[in-house]
Amino acid sequence: MVRVTEVMLETKHIKKAFGGITVLKGINLEIKKGEVHTLLGANGAGKSTLIKIIDGIHTDFEGEIFINGERVRPKNPNDARLLGIGMVHQELSLIPTLSVAENVFIGRLPKLANGLVNFKKLYRDCANIFEEINITIKPNEMVKNLSIADRQMVEIAKMLSHQSEIILLDEPTSSLSDDGVERLFKTVEKLRENGKAIIFITHKFEEIFAISDRVTVLRDGQQIDTIDLNMETAPHSQLETKLVSLMTGTHEDEIGELYPKKAKEISDEVVFEVQDYTQEGKYDQISFQIKRGEIVGLVGLKGAGRTEVIRSIFGRDTKQSGRTFLNGEEITIKNPRDAIKKGIGLISEDRKEEGFVGCLGLKENINLTTIMDTVTFGLINKAKETKKMRDYIKKLNIRTTSEQALVRNLSGGNQQKVVISKWLAANCKVLLIDEPTRGIDVKAKSEIYQLIRDLADNGTAVLMITSELPELIGLSDRALVMHEGKIVNELVGDAINDENIMNSIFKHSA
Numbered sequence: 461m462v463r464v465t466e467v468m469l470e471t472k473h474i475k476k477a478f479g480g481i482t483v484l485k486g487i488n489l490e491i492k493k494g495e496v497h498t499l500l501g502a503n504g505a506g507k508s509t510l511i512k513i514i515d516g517i518h519t520d521f522e523g524e525i526f527i528n529g530e531r532v533r534p535k536n537p538n539d540a541r542l543l544g545i546g547m548v549h550q551e552l553s554l555i556p557t558l559s560v561a562e563n564v565f566i567g568r569l570p571k572l573a574n575g576l577v578n579f580k581k582l583y584r585d586c587a588n589i590f591e592e593i594n595i596t597i598k599p600n601e602m603v604k605n606l607s608i609a610d611r612q613m614v615e616i617a618k619m620l621s622h623q624s625e626i627i628l629l630d631e632p633t634s635s636l637s638d639d640g641v642e643r644l645f646k647t648v649e650k651l652r653e654n655g656k657a658i659i660f661i662t663h664k665f666e667e668i669f670a671i672s673d674r675v676t677v678l679r680d681g682q683q684i685d686t687i688d689l690n691m692e693t694a695p696h697s698q699l700e701t702k703l704v705s706l707m708t709g710t711h712e713d714e715i716g717e718l719y720p721k722k723a724k725e726i727s728d729e730v731v732f733e734v735q736d737y738t739q740e741g742k743y744d745q746i747s748f749q750i751k752r753g754e755i756v757g758l759v760g761l762k763g764a765g766r767t768e769v770i771r772s773i774f775g776r777d778t779k780q781s782g783r784t785f786l787n788g789e790e791i792t793i794k795n796p797r798d799a800i801k802k803g804i805g806l807i808s809e810d811r812k813e814e815g816f817v818g819c820l821g822l823k824e825n826i827n828l829t830t831i832m833d834t835v836t837f838g839l840i841n842k843a844k845e846t847k848k849m850r851d852y853i854k855k856l857n858i859r860t861t862s863e864q865a866l867v868r869n870l871s872g873g874n875q876q877k878v879v880i881s882k883w884l885a886a887n888c889k890v891l892l893i894d895e896p897t898r899g900i901d902v903k904a905k906s907e908i909y910q911l912i913r914d915l916a917d918n919g920t921a922v923l924m925i926t927s928e929l930p931e932l933i934g935l936s937d938r939a940l941v942m943h944e945g946k947i948v949n950e951l952v953g954d955a956i957n958d959e960n961i962m963n964s965i966f967k968h969s970a
C-alpha cells in the first residue's frame with residue numbers, strides 16, 4: 461500500500477525582490493505533516509527571506525502559499541500565528557528590560573479581574589513550558605541578565621507557547637551549547653511525532669543529518685534540488701560533498717580542504733602575554749603567551765570563563781588583577797578604545813550588539829576601526845575606503861544587493877562577514893576572536909579560516925574561542941584548555957584532538 465503523506469504547507473512560484481533585485485526566483489516547496497525539512501544554501505541564498513514570507517513579515521511578493529490545501533496570505537506575524545505558523549528568528553528579538561515570562565507571553569499576558577497582569581499564572585504557565593524542554597531559567601528573571609544561549613532557549617519556548625502546526629526555525633542552534641542543541645532536537649523530535657511540519661535552517665551538516673527528513677538546496681534565490689535523506693544510503697561525508705556541490709555549483713571533485721595548513725614553525729618571539737588575570741567567580745590566575753605566527757585556541761565547556769577572559773583583555777569587562785604585555789612592553793587597557801588604540805581587536809560573539817552599525821553601509825562598517833588610515837590632510841579618503849570595501853566584498857564573497865546597502869538589510873551570515881572584514885582590515889597586532897563563524901556557510905568558513913591564517917603568518921597574535929571543536933582543532937597551533945576559570949592543560953600540534961581535550965576537562969571535573 462502506498463503511504464499517503466499529507467502536505468501541510470505548500471509554496472507555489474514564490475518570487476521576491478528588494479529594490480528591483482530579485483532574491484527569490486520561483487520557489488515551490490511542499491512541507492509534509494511530520495517532517496523536518498531543511499533549507500540549505502550559501503549566505504544570502506534567500507532562505508530567511510522565504511520563511512519571512514511564510515511568517516507574514518514580507519507581504520510584498522509574487523506567488524501563493526497553501527496550508528492544508530487552502531490558499532492563505534499571512535498579513536503579518538500575528539496573522540501567521542492565527543494560521544498556525546510559529547517562528548524562531550535568527551536574530552534574537554526579546555525585550556531585554558522585561559522578564560523572561562513576559563517575553564514568552566508578550567501580547568497575551570494573563571489578566572486578573574481588575575485588569576492587572578496575573579503574574580502568578582504568567583510565571584506558572586511559563587514554568588510549564590520550560591519544564592517540557594528542560595529549561596532551568598527562572599521565569600521572573602530579566603532577559604538582560606541572560607546569556608545569549610539562554611535567550612535563544614527563551615525564543616524557542618516563546619514559539620512553543622503558540623502551539624503552532626507549522627514551525628519555522630531560522631538557525632535556532634547558532635548560539636546554543638551542545639546541551640541546548642540536544643534539548644532542542646528532542647523537542648523537535650516530539651513535534652515531528654505530533655505531526656507538525658517543520659522548516660529548519662542551519663549551516664551545520666551534523667545537525668542536518670541528525671534531524672532532517674528532506675533537504676532543499678537554494679542557490680542565488682533559485683531552487684536547485686530536494687534530497688530525501690531517508691532514502692540515501694551513502695555515508696554522511698559523501699552526502700555532505702554532494703550538498704556542498706549543489707549549494708555552491710562547484711563540481712564535487714573540486715571542493716577543497718576546509719582548513720588551511722597550520723604554521724610549520726613558530727618563532728620564539730612573544731607578541732602578546734597576559735599574566736595572572738584574576739576575577740573572582742569568573743577566572744583565576746590566567747597566564748599565557750602568544751608567539752609570532754601563532755593561533756592559540758581557548759577551549760572549554762560553556763561557562764569555563766573563556767569569553768570573560770577575552771572581554772577583559774579587550775577592556776570590555778573589568779578584572780581584579782593581572783598584567784598585559786604587547787611586544788614585551790606592559791600596557792594598560794581600561795576600555796575598548798584603549799585596546800583598539802594599542803592594536804587589539806575583538807570579533808565578538810554578539811554581532812548584533814557590538815559587531816556592526818546596522819544603519820550604516822558596508823563601506824562605513826568595514827572602515828570603522830581604520831578610519832584614521834583613510835584620512836589624508838584631515839579628510840576621509842573615500843577612494844581608499846571604497847577600495848577596502850570592494851577588496852573585502854571580493855575576498856569574503858559578501859552577497860549584497862548593492863554596494864550602498866545598509867548592513868541591517870544584509871543576510872545574517874553576510875552581516876557576520878562584515879564584522880570579520882572590519883577587524884581583518886584593521887591590521888591588528890592582537891586579534892581576539894569569539895565564535896567567528898556563527899551563521900556562516902561552509903564555503904565562506906574556509907575563506908575566513910584562510911584569512912585568519914594569513915593574519916597569523918603576517919605576525920598578528922590570534923586568540924580564538926569557538927564552540928565548534930572541529931574548528932578549534934582545525935585552526936589552532938596551540939590550545940589552552942580552560943575549566944572552571946583555570947587553564948588546566950596546554951596541547952600543541954597533533955595533540956590537539958577531541959580525546960585529549962575531553963580528557964583534560966574531565967580529569968579536572970569535580
Ligand SMILES: Nc1ncnc2c1ncn2[C@@H]1O[C@H](COP(=O)(O)OP(=O)(O)OP(=O)(O)O)[C@@H](O)[C@H]1O
Nearest residue numbers: 478483503504505506507508509869870871872873
Ligand atoms: N530587508 C531587506 N532589504 C534589502 N535586501 C534584503 C532585505 N532582506 C534580505 N535582503 C537581501 O536578500 C538576499 C537574501 O537574504 P536572506 O536573508 O534571505 O539570505 P539567507 O539565505 O537567509 O542567508 P544567511 O545564511 O546569511 O542567513 C540577500 O542578498 C540580502 O541582502
